[in-house]
Structure formats: structure tokens, C-alpha cells
Amino acid sequence: MTRAVVGKELRVLWASPVPYVVGALLQLVLGLLYVDQLAARRQALFQPAVPIAGFLLLALTPLVCMRAVAEEARSGTLELLLAVPVAGRPLVVGKWLAAWITVLVVLAPVVLFVLLLEWFGNPDLGPVLSGLVGLALLAGALAALGVLASSLTSTQPVAAMTAFFVSLLLWFAHVRAEALSVGGVMDRLSISERLRGFAGGVVDTSDVAFFVLLAAAALTLAAAAVDGRRLR
Amino acid sequence: MRRRGLLLAAALAAIAVLGFLSDRVHGEVDLTAGHSLSLSRQTKDVLGQVHREVKVTAFLLRGDPSRAQAASLLARYRRRNHWIAYRVLDPTDTPGEAARLDIDPTEGGVALSSRGQVERAPTVTESDLTAGIARLLRHHPATLCIAGGHGEPSVEDGAGPGLSTLAGLLVTNGYRLQPLDLLVRPAVPPGCDGLVLVNPTAPLGPAQSAIADYLAGGGRALVLNDPASTVDLSPLVQLYGMTVVHGLVLEGDDGARLPDDPLSPVVHDFTSSSPVVRHLAPVVLPTCEAVLTASDPGRGLSVAPLASTSRLSFLSRRPRDTGTRFDPAVDVRGPINVGGAADLVANLGGHVRRTRVVALGDSDFATNALVGEGGNARLLVQALDWLTLQEDLVSVSTNIPALRPLSLTEARTRYLRYVTAGVVPALFLLAGGTVWAVRRSR
Numbered sequence: 193m194t195r196a197v198v199g200k201e202l203r204v205l206w207a208s209p210v211p212y213v214v215g216a217l218l219q220l221v222l223g224l225l226y227v228d229q230l231a232a233r234r235q236a237l238f239q240p241a242v243p244i245a246g247f248l249l250l251a252l253t254p255l256v257c258m259r260a261v262a263e264e265a266r267s268g269t270l271e272l273l274l275a276v277p278v279a280g281r282p283l284v285v286g287k288w289l290a291a292w293i294t295v296l297v298v299l300a301p302v303v304l305f306v307l308l309l310e311w312f313g314n315p316d317l318g319p320v321l322s323g324l325v326g327l328a329l330l331a332g333a334l335a336a337l338g339v340l341a342s343s344l345t346s347t348q349p350v351a352a353m354t355a356f357f358v359s360l361l362l363w364f365a366h367v368r369a370e371a372l373s374v375g376g377v378m379d380r381l382s383i384s385e386r387l388r389g390f391a392g393g394v395v396d397t398s399d400v401a402f403f404v405l406l407a408a409a410a411l412t413l414a415a416a417a418v419d420g421r422r423l424r
Numbered sequence: 425m426r427r428r429g430l431l432l433a434a435a436l437a438a439i440a441v442l443g444f445l446s447d448r449v450h451g452e453v454d455l456t457a458g459h460s461l462s463l464s465r466q467t468k469d470v471l472g473q474v475h476r477e478v479k480v481t482a483f484l485l486r487g488d489p490s491r492a493q494a495a496s497l498l499a500r501y502r503r504r505n506h507w508i509a510y511r512v513l514d515p516t517d518t519p520g521e522a523a524r525l526d527i528d529p530t531e532g533g534v535a536l537s538s539r540g541q542v543e544r545a546p547t548v549t550e551s552d553l554t555a556g557i558a559r560l561l562r563h564h565p566a567t568l569c570i571a572g573g574h575g576e577p578s579v580e581d582g583a584g585p586g587l588s589t590l591a592g593l594l595v596t597n598g599y600r601l602q603p604l605d606l607l608v609r610p611a612v613p614p615g616c617d618g619l620v621l622v623n624p625t626a627p628l629g630p631a632q633s634a635i636a637d638y639l640a641g642g643g644r645a646l647v648l649n650d651p652a653s654t655v656d657l658s659p660l661v662q663l664y665g666m667t668v669v670h671g672l673v674l675e676g677d678d679g680a681r682l683p684d685d686p687l688s689p690v691v692h693d694f695t696s697s698s699p700v701v702r703h704l705a706p707v708v709l710p711t712c713e714a715v716l717t718a719s720d721p722g723r724g725l726s727v728a729p730l731a732s733t734s735r736l737s738f739l740s741r742r743p744r745d746t747g748t749r750f751d752p753a754v755d756v757r758g759p760i761n762v763g764g765a766a767d768l769v770a771n772l773g774g775h776v777r778r779t780r781v782v783a784l785g786d787s788d789f790a791t792n793a794l795v796g797e798g799g800n801a802r803l804l805v806q807a808l809d810w811l812t813l814q815e816d817l818v819s820v821s822t823n824i825p826a827l828r829p830l831s832l833t834e835a836r837t838r839y840l841r842y843v844t845a846g847v848v849p850a851l852f853l854l855a856g857g858t859v860w861a862v863r864r865s866r
Contacts (some may be wrong), residue, residue, distance in 0.1 A: 207863060212856025216849035223844030231837050233489070236828040301848045308840055313830040318455030380447060385499065392496050393456035396503065401446030409439045416432045 197286025198293070205256070205294050214252045215298040221248055226305065236313030241305055242323040242391035243384065246330050249295065250363055250383075253331065254355035256294050257338025258348040260287040261418060265346035280418035284339060284411055291335040296328060319393030326390025329403035330383060334359055336410035343417040359383070362406075463500055467554040471505040473561055476538055480510040480556075482548045483522055483532040494548035501553065508557075536560055544596050555809070559598035566812040567600045569616035571635070573607030574655070575625030577791060584793035587622065590804060593795070597805050599812075606631035612638035617812045619643060621657070623650040623787035635660055642770075642777040644811040646804075648787035651713045651743075657783070664766035664781045665721035669714040672743040673760050673785070674750075676736035686748055687711050690798065691731045691762060698728040698765045700782060700807045705799030707731065709762060712786035714739045717764040724770055730763035730784070762786065765810065782807045 205211055222245055229240035261284070302324070309315040334355075341355035342348075366382035383406075386399045454462040463471075480498060484491045491512060498510040515522045515529035522528070525535035525542060534545040536556040543559045545552035559565070570579050570587075579591035579601060591601055602616065610630040612619055619638060628635070639645055639660070649657050649668045658668045675681035675689040682688035692706035717727045737758035738750050746755070763784040770777045784807075789800045832840075 207859065209856050209860065212852050212859070215852035216856075219852065220845050220849040223841065223846075223848065227837060227840045227844060230830060230840070231832060234830050234832060236830045298852075304844065304848065308843070309830070312832060312836060314828050316457045316828060318457060322455045388496060388499055389452070389503070392461050394452050394454050394461050394500075396450055396452040398446045398450035401450075402443065405439050405443045405446070409436060412432065412435050412439070416428070419428065 193282040194286040194289070197283055198289045201260070201287050201290030202293065205259075205290060208259075210255055210259075211294050211298055214255055215301075218245070218248050218252055218298055219301055222302070236309045236315040238306060238309065238315060238320040238323050239391045239393075241302060242326060242387060245299065245302060245327055246384065246387050247363065249299070249327070249331055249334055250359045251356065252298075253291075253295055253334040254338045254341065254352040254359070256298075257287075257291045257335055257342055257355060258352035259342065260291060260339045261343040261414070262346050262348050262351045265421070266348075280415040281411075284343065284414045284418055287342075288336050288339045288407075288411055288414075291338060292332050295331040295335055299327060299331060302327075316393065319391070322390045322393050322395050325395060326387050326399070329390075329400060330387060333383070333403045333406040333410070336407035336414070340410040340414040340417070343414040461496075461500065463504060464550060464554075467501075467550055468504065470554050470558045470561070471501065471508070474505050474507045474557065476507060478508050478536060478538045478557060478560060480508060480553065481521070481525060481527075481535045481537070482510065482512045483515040483518075483527050483529065483534070484512055484548065485516065485532065486514045488532075490548070497548060497550060497553070543598055546596060555597065562598075565598045565600045566617040567602055567615055568594060568618045568620055568808065568812075569602045569604045569612060571604055571606055571619060571621040571624070571631070573605040574628055574631065575653075576622050577787075579603060582792065584791060586792050587790060589792040589795050590790050590801075593801055593805065594808065597809075599808065606634060610634040612643065617644065618808060619645040620648075620808075621645060621660075622648045622790060623653050624655050624657075625653050627655055632660065636663070639663070639779050639781065642779055644780045645782075646807055646811060647781060647783045648790060649713060649715070649783065649785050650787040651711055651785075661715075661764075661766070661781055661783045664768060664779070665718035665725055665727035666764040666766055666781070666783045667716045667718075668783065668785065669716055669739065669756070671713050671739045671741040671756070673709075673712050673714065673733055673737055673739050673762065674743075674748055675733055676738070676758075677734040680734040680737070682708065682710070685710075689733045689737060689762075691733060693732045693734070693759065694730070696728045696730050696765075698730055698810070700728075700765050700810045701730050701803065702806070704802055704806070707799045707803050708789055708794060708797040709784075709786040710788045710794065712762050712784075712788075714756065714760045715762055715764050715783050715785045717761060717766075721766070725766060725768045727764055727766045729761045730765055730782075732759035732761050735759055765807070780811045782811060 222241065225244045226241045306315065306320050337358055338355040341358065342351040344354065345351050362381060362383045364384070365378045366385050386402050389396050389399055482494050482498065484494055495512050498512070501508045502510060513521060515527065515532055519529050527533045527535055527544065534548055534552065534556065536543045536545065538560045541560060543556045545556040572578065577585050577587045579587045582588045594601060604612065611634050619635065621635065635645065647657055647661055651670065651672050656668070661668065672687065673689055674686045676686060680690055680692065682690060688708060688710040689712065690706045690708050694701035694704050717729045721727045735758050737760055739756040739760045740746055741754040742751070763782070766781045768779040788794055790804055795801050795804070
């Protein structure tokens with residue numbers, strides 16, 4: 193069931209202009225900002241690309257996910273799907289997997305940066321690997337948040353905005369947290385802080401677990417929201 | 425419906441518990457070459473002793489290239505122990521906070537505070553941070569007595585030959601300084617955790633036996649000799665397996681001296697296992713003499729040579745007569761050992777008494793004019809940390825990441841921009857346009 197949903201979603205997504213425009217925007221902005229960083233630092237570092245790519249993912253992933261459930265709800269096909277005995281979970285997981293794969297494909301050309309670094313310098317490949325792992329995990333978590341937002345509304349722009357703002361809150365969770373005396377908790381919820389270790393070259397199991405559990409929580413809620421529609 | 429709600433709540437609670445547990449019990453893999461992002465064992469040991477909040481405030485200009493690395497390092501400390509809280513401030517934005525924490529806003533630095541106690545460190549490096557935290561964990565700072573009265577340079581003298589910069593450095597590193605006039609009162613007070621004796625130029629007289637008594641009673645001393653002085657400090661250090669050999673070290677290796685100056689060796693051979701010289705940058709020792717260490721020092725005494733000049737150096741025993749020429753009859757071929765560290769342990773019926781002495785064949789390197797050169801300041805701080813038994817402060821073994829220069833000319837930068845921000849986005853748009861055209865043609 194999940195595999196069928198993934199296949200159908202990937203076909204629909206890549207037939208739309210969204211992944212191409214998102215890919216072009218992401219690579220354009222990332223390319224400009226990253227090369228600026230390289231020119232300023234004169235070091236063969238992949239590290240600066242990670243937070244830039246992470247923030248761009250935060251802004252662009254909701255565009256890939258916004259139609260996942262919302263479009264089905266708007267066009268009425270969701271009711272058709274729910275009329276047959278299909279649980280919300282495989283449906284949601286299938287849509288999330290398709291969105292995640294799409295975001296990973298859109299992100300994939302960053303490997304070109306590594307080749308260029310190898311050409312002009314001698315980069316440390318450890319942080320490159322951990323940075324790519326971090327970005328992949330971040331993309332998965334953001335895609336899950338996007339699917340969750342999409343399952344809560346039948347309007348795509350609302351879904352995209354909701355996902356973006358929730359992700360933005362999580363990105364900046366650590367900022368000013370100390371002033372509110374909740375620094376410890378909010379630091380742990382900050383996805384930018386979690387990404388920092390990956391960017392530097394350290395893979396911490398707690399950071400991996402954070403992204404995995406964030407995605408799991410979002411998908412659990414999304415499945416519950418879809419099941420809730422069936423009961424209505 | 426209610427059952428579904430309960431199941432959902434249970435699933436979310438399980439995820440929250442897993443998240444909490446993964447934060448408490450976690451491991452990490454450092455993928456960097458040389459494990460440059462792993463905290464050292466000493467740092468982990470010190471952090472394991474922190475059970476109260478320690479606030480670290482780093483003052484770094486927003487444009488400082490080391491700012492991101494500093495934040496990353498501080499994040500690793502916090503990750504290791506959640507009692508560590510940190511913030512990175514631009515001193516120009518927060519002059520009031522910098523003043524409150526007694527940090528010079530023009531130079532920056534780090535303030536570490538806990539329960540009203542504040543320690544400062546000059547840089548956001550693992551060695552400085554860990555040493556600062558270790559100092560915070562101590563109940564009282566060590567007192568260093570600075571010997572005076574026999575022509576020694578003064579810690580209040582701000583001129584080139586003075587020691588005011590060293591004094592400031594030691595205070596920054598958590599020491600309390602107590603100047604002693606051993607001419608007026610030839611005795612070392614029992615409150616001295618360490619004695620610093622720098623190049624006396626007049627005979628010590630009764631002060632010599634006072635220092636010897638202090639050391640015999642389990643004292644600690646940093647003894648800096650100098651060829652310019654006629655005072656023989658050998659009697660003080662000979663009991664501890666070291667001998668000062670008078671003369672002048674001349675360095676013949678261009679890579680181990682200041683340019684065209686054979687009298688100023690730059691010592692970078694620290695093959696010793698002593699923590700005094702662990703991970704030390706090259707040290708500049710202008711006009712130094714030799715310090716020999718005993719190979720078989722005797723029971724309870726261990727002596728380690730600290731640093732040597734190159735094989736092309738030699739010790740001129742009569743520099744006034746022979747100049748910079750090697751005289752095989754009297755001179756000593758390199759490498760010349762220029763420092764030693766002695767540790768004498770005596771068991772007094774269940775009570776262990778420990779005497780430590782560090783002797784170096786130069787004193788100029790500690791003066792205001794030269795203490796900032798190379799690893800000079802670090803050598804002095806590490807020596808005193810070791811002497812006063814603050815071993816966890818000594819030379820945290822940071823794994824320094826290798827520099828990875830990028831050969832980036834203007835043309836290559838343009839090429840990078842062209843490929844990454846031009847060709848790749850264009851390919852995405854081309855693919856999208858192709859899909860759109862194919863769909864439209866059907």
C-alpha cells in the first residue's frame with residue numbers, strides 16, 4: 193500500500209513544476225551564498241553549506257509537501273480513498289516518503305560542491321559525510337512537518353505557511369530562550385542547534401534520534417488527522 | 425473514538441520518553457580527520473565534576489572568523505554537561521556586560537562564572553575553557569610568591585625587562601600573586617603554593633637557605649636562570665637532579681632560531697613526556713644556558729628534561745673569548761637541554777610530601793618584551809600549573825584541525841559561481857520545462 197502511494201505521489205509531484213522550481217531556487221541561493229563563504233574563508237570546508245542548505249530546506253520543503261493531503265481533501269479524492277478500508281498511516285507514510293525522496297533529489301547536486309572542493313583543495317571528507325547525513329535527516333523531519341500541516345487543512349498555501357512557521361519556530365527555538373529561563377529545553381528543540389554538530393563533523397545519536405522522533409511524532413499526528421476525517 | 429485518542433496520546437508520550445532518553449544516554453562519532461571535534465579525556469574528566477551551573481560568556485567580534493568555531497566548541501561542552509550554559513557576545517554591542525565581567529572589549533576573552541565566582545580566559549580554546557572550569561571548581565586560588573630583593577625583575581614593572589605582563593597572565597589564570605622581599609625577610613611563608621625565582625643578579629645570601637628549606641618541606645619552585653647573571657642557582661636545583669651549566673647556547677640551525685640571530689634559539693623539540701611542555705608551540709629563549717638533568721636521580725625523585733635546542737647548536741662555555749665560534753676543547757655540542765622538571769616524593773609515615781622544581785636556562789622569555797612570543801606564556805602557565813599540582817589544568821590535549829587551504833583565484837571563484845548558481849539551477853529549469861512541454865504535447 194505504502195509503495196503504491198509513494199509511486200503515485202512521485203509521479204504526480206514530478207509532473208508538477210514544484211520540484212523543478214524549488215530545486216532551481218535552492219541551488220541558486222545556496223550556490224551564491226556558499227561560494228561567497230568559500231571566497232571569504234579560503235578553506236576547503238563543506239561546513240558553511242550545511243546551515244545555509246538547512247535554512248533553505250526549511251523555507252522550500254513546505255512547498256513540496258503542501259499538496260500531499262490538502263490537495264486530495266480539496267479535490268475530494270481523499271474521501272474516495274478513505275471510503276475504502278485504507279488506514280491513515282500507510283497513506284501518510286507514503287506521501288511523506290515521496291516528499292522526502294523529492295527533497296533529497298532536489299538537494300543532491302550539493303555533491304557537486306564536494307567535487308569542486310576536491311578539485312581546488314583537500315577537504316576533510318568526514319564533516320562532508322556528516323553534513324550530508326544531517327541535511328538528509330533534517331529534510332525528513334521537515335517533510336513530515338509539511339505532511340502534518342497538509343493533513344490539517346484543505347488549502348495548500350495555508351498548509352505551506354503553517355509548516356514554514358512551525359519549522360521556523362523550531363529553527364530559532366534556542367534564540368532568546370535563556371532570557372525566558374528555558375534555555376536547556378529550547379536548545380534541545382532547536383533544529384539549527386541540532387544541525388550544528390552534523391555540520392562540524394560529529395554525528396551524535398541524540399541528534400539523529402531527535403530528527404527521527406520529530407518525524408515520527410509529526411507523522412503520527414498526521415495519520416490521526418487523516419483518520420479523524422474518515423470518522424467525520 | 426476515545427480509544428483512538430488514548431492510543432495517540434500513548435504514542436506521543438512514548439516518542440517524548442524516547443526523546444528524553446536519547447538526550448540522556450547518547451554517544452557520538454567524530455568523523456573529522458584527527459578527531460579534532462572530540463573533547464579530550466581531561467576535559468571530559470573536568471566536566472564530569474560540574475554539578476552546578478557554570479555560565480560561559482565568550483566575547484568575540486561578530487566578524488571574528490573564530491566565532492563559529494568558538495560557538496561550536498561551547499556547544500560541545502554543553503552537550504557533554506547540561507550545567508554548562510554559554511553565550512557568545514560581541515563586546516562592541518555589550519560593553520556594559522564586558523565591563524561587569526572585567527573583559528577588555530578591545531581584546532575580547534571569556535568569562536566563566538558560577539555562584540558569584542568569576543574566572544577569565546584569554547581565548548575560546550579547549551585548554552583555556554577547561555582550565556577555567558577547573559579553576560571554578562576549586563575552592564581557593566593558588567598563591568604564587570614572587571621572589572624579590574636580589575635584583576630580580578619586578579611584577580610591577582611595565583617596561584620591556586619587567587614582568588607585569590606575566591603577572592597579568594597569571595592572575596587571568598586564577599593565581600593570587602604575593603611579592604616577597606627575601607632581602608628584608610629571608611623566609612618563604614607557608615601560604616605560598618609556589619615560588620617564582622627569576623634571574624636574581626645579587627647573591628642570595630640567607631635567602632638561598634630559606635628557599636632550600638621551603639623546598640625541603642614540600643615546596644614548589646619555578647627557577648629561571650640567565651647567562652647574564654653571575655649568581656649560581658645550581659645549589660638550589662642540584663638536590664633535585666638538575667645542574668645549571670653556565671655558558672651561552674648558540675643555535676646554528678636557521679629553522680630553530682630567530683632570523684640571523686644564533687643567540688636566540690627557537691625551541692620546538694619537546695620530546696619530554698612532562699605535562700609542562702605538552703602540546704606547546706615553539707618557545708623563544710634568547711641568550712639561554714644549559715640545564716642538565718640526572719639520568720639516575722635516586723629514590724623518589726624523577727627528573728624530566730623539558731626542551732632541547734637543535735643538533736646544530738652548541739653551548740659556548742667562554743663566549744667572551746670565542747665569540748660565535750665552536751671550541752671543541754671546552755664547548756658542548758648540541759642538542760643542548762635548556763630545562764628540566766623534578767618531582768620528589770617522600771613518604772613520611774602515611775603522609776606524602778611532594779617537592780617540585782622546574783628550572784629553565786633563560787629568564788628573558790618571561791619578560792614583557794618576549795612573554796607574548798610563541799609558546800612562552802603557555803610554557804610558564806603550564807609549568808606553574810604543574811608545580812602547584814593543578815594537573816587537570818595542564819595542557820589539555822586538544823586535537824587541532826589541520827588547515828585545508830583552498831586554492832581559489834578570482835577566475836576560479838567566478839567558475840564556481842557559474843557552475844553552482846548558474847548551470848545547476850538552469851538544468852532544473854530545463855528539466856521542468858521539458859516535462860511541461862512533453863505533457864502539453866500529449
